Amino acid sequence: MRAERELVAIVAAHSNDVSRHLLRRAKQEHSGIIARSKWLGYAGPLKAIPLRGRRRFEFCRWTLLVAAAPVDRQRKRVFLELTCFGSYLVLKTIRFAFTMKPHRLQLLGLMRNLFEKSSAVLSRCETYRYELRRVWDDSLPPFVSGMLNPSTADADRDDPTITRNIQRARAMGFGSLIVWNLGAGRATQPQAWKLLADPIGPENDRHIRRILQECRDRKGIAIAGWGIPPPAYAFAPFCIDQDKSWSEPWKPFRGMYLPNSAASLAEYHSGLKPNAYYVARAERDRLTIALQEAQAKLQGFRDALEQIRSVQPETGIYFDLKDFEAETNSLLAECSELLDRQNSHRAKLSELIDTRALWTTQIDIAKAALAELDEVFKSAIGHPADVECPTCGEHYTNDIAERFGIAADTEALIGILHQAKEQKDELQKQIDAAQRELGDVETALSRIRAILSTRKNDVSLEEVMAAEGRNAASRVLRERMTEIEGKVGALGARIAELKLAMRKSLDRKRSAAINDFFFSRLTGFSMSLDVRMESFKSGSIANAHLARGSEGPRGLTAYFYAFLHTAKEFGSSTFCPIVIDAPNQQGQDGQHLPAIISFLVKKRPENAQLILGVEDAVGITADDADIVGVGVQKRQLLDDNQFAFVSEHLRPYLAQLVL
Incomplete structure (x- = not known):
């Protein structure tokens, strides 16, 4: 809808009543556009300011957000960015001064792009979202994205995924974004989506066919984005950047959210865990x-x-022999299961009682030993320092050390006694629980046996009807x-x-062959780069133990190339071009730097493409590699006259990698 009319900037009304009246009037004039408008509240005693002139606007949905302004007692200047509603336009940048009271919030409104249309096809119950559409230029082809499950985005609000897709579609030159999903059930997580009673939705197939047909008719592009790992996981072993890779292997990109990413990526790319796994x-x-x-x-x-x-x-009453047989078999099966549980509980209870008896015996023994030690200690205190044996007449010394020995034995026995009592109390709790479980089982057995032992009873019509309903259910x-x-x-x-x-x-022989191949390459490459192998004695295919100083980057170079050779030989994933930036780390001297660059160029895996960024191409000649000079201007890699060609060449690939 396009309209050309006198516009008025509404900063705020004089009161709540006036504000609500203006909002109602705007909804009446453009009910299809802002039917979902929400009430922000009274913003303050400010007046409406008319605008001169006439402007053309394309009206769209009405979105409101709430933001908090600074909280203090000083006068602040606030920028409001509101939107058009009805025949009123709230200015995008209105400055006004106000006095902010403590702990009060200033309500602000925020509008999306005025020239963007949005819509969503939802079920009446709003459980299913069949389509989400954002349009900014109808003359351009659409960008159609198919994903697993929809989130809570609708005609009035976006989620982060939709926002990113809109930005990408705009940047790639499309005029609209259309989103469909394999399952139309709305959920924020795939796990929650799968647990819905009907995650697909009764009308989803029809809407998918319609959207894809529209994409073909308008010569748009359609992509699917579910269950696909992020590109960073595919490129991780092939990219060595100067920011992190030379200090933290396996982290060339930000946002590597894969748990234990180094081991997981190494196992996948090396072939230790192939695609079939x-x-x-x-x-x-x-x-x-x-x-x-x-x-x-x-x-x-x-x-x-x-x-x-x-x-x-x-008492069971059956008019159908099949029902009677099924019910009887079910009861017999349940009875058999309960008998097994009863025997298990009885055996467990018997074992617990026997164990409790052992601990009870230990408690009695400890108490008796303590009583004897008490008598001995009292006797030792009562005797003189020199004690004569009444049998042989030998003299013994009743010194303090002997008394402390008796006291130490007493403390040990007290500890044993406390431990035994704790064990006995814990066993008693387990026995009580086992007895309760056994009682529940015996109660259930009694109920089933009573039903199975019933032969014949006088029954009423009401009982017959109730029993038949029970049987049917x-x-x-x-x-x-x-x-x-x-x-x-x-x-x-x-x-x-x-x-x-x-x-x-996960074949053991294959895993052993992969590890042997990796470490043999690592040994040879380390010798070529003057790296001591002691640094790798405790390492693994997923972990490089770095050396110190300038030897560290050379050791990492040997590790990276040993892994890439292993991935080339055994890996089941796509072998990508190798990109290495700034191998001159930790101040390599005039002997080692040419050796590193020459090694990277000449020892790359067979038929592998290498893009190596260096300041000086030392150690190689034009016969070894194509040497291209770049960096005409500061912070600019691509020449201006090559931009159009490269952009056109990369556009199809960027479209495929948009998700």
């Missing part, structure tokens, strides 16, 4: 979530069946339980197969 693991994780969901449903049906049994009389629940149990069994078997496939992909 990660494919099987991803499928295992997906099926594990499905298994947990099925088990939760199964437990729900079991609880419901148990509730039906608990509210009905113990139980029948449906058992059928659903049987179906889900089959699904649970199939999922469990498939998960076990995937775990086996993961273990098989």
